[in-house]
Amino acid sequence: KQEVTQIPAALSVPEGENLVLNCSFTDSAIYNLQWFRQDPGKGLTSLLLIQSSQREQTSGRLNASLDKSSGRSTLYIAASQPGDSATYLCAVNNAGNMLTFGGGTRLMVKP
């Protein structure tokens, strides 16, 4: 059974720092991996989707990488801003029908 782990569980950084969020998964036979953002009391917003054949995806200040063989993905946030404060979730799609989520990293960016 797929297990997804995110480290750290919480992170607090000053504004302007570049930071890396980590996601690891136990079963490397994945279709894709998706990073989401969740604001308190809100739904999930899709940030980046990496197909299993891809190594990375970029959107603005966000860059997500995927190393399928080692079961790892990272989300890099450049020049962090207070508006980036949220919980970041990674989710792995194994069988096309089910996403397995990590526990999330709660990010606080201080002005």
Place this chain on the structure above:
Amino acid sequence: EAQVTQNPRYLITVTGKKLTVTCSQNMNHEYMSWYRQDPGLGLRQIYYSMNVEVTDKGDVPEGYKVSRKEKRNFPLILESPSPNQTSLYFCASRPSGSNEQFFGPGTRLTVL
């Protein structure tokens, strides 16, 4: 606006009183699913549906029912809610040709 909507957004009920949480999407997506989110356990899939009249169990289906009579709607039914079903519920959808899922705003359910 393309979106997934859920109703109600907040619900407090008592043990054993049947309830339905509705989910609707206006993107003509074939695939829809329900998740619950609990502290320390993350998001777990309850049920999913590949298309009209096609549903299947996810990781934690016990105590829940679903139906998919129309493409746009995928209601979650709790026939006899119990306190351990107190949670934050999310509906999601995606088109059959893509793996990118779109989530609704969530329904916070409290069962007393």
